[in-house]
Amino acid sequence: MMETFTKRITTLSKVHELTQSDIAKLLGVTQANVYKYEKGISEPPLETMKWYADYFDVSLDYLLGRTDNHTGKMSTTLVKIDKDRMRLYFKEMLTPGTEEYGKFRKAVEAIVDDKA
Numbered sequence: 001m002m003e004t005f006t007k008r009i010t011t012l013s014k015v016h017e018l019t020q021s022d023i024a025k026l027l028g029v030t031q032a033n034v035y036k037y038e039k040g041i042s043e044p045p046l047e048t049m050k051w052y053a054d055y056f057d058v059s060l061d062y063l064l065g066r067t068d069n070h071t072g073k074m075s076t077t078l079v080k081i082d083k084d085r086m087r088l089y090f091k092e093m094l095t096p097g098t099e100e101y102g103k104f105r106k107a108v109e110a111i112v113d114d115k116a
Helices: 001-013 020-027 031-039 044-053 073-079 083-093 099-112
Strands: none
Touching: 001 020, 001 031, 001 044, 020 031, 020 044, 031 099
């Protein structure tokens, strides 16, 4: 079970281009702790396992190898979004002069100007 956990957290970190140091900062632990988790040298506390699941939006069952279905909470939530409402929102967001267009433009400008 822990072998699967170590493989999956290592793979998820690589896919998201996060180093052990990055994960350590996010978790509030040392890079050595993350190394030990990824190598299976030490077993992380349950709270740390839950953090990995929440951060990467996967289930603990997936991390522990009890399922290969990696779908997390966000994936489940996104399926429930009303497609017609989403289509309307994006149409308004891309139509100059609408309130949503103004919000979208400000958000993009903040990102471009690095003010986000």
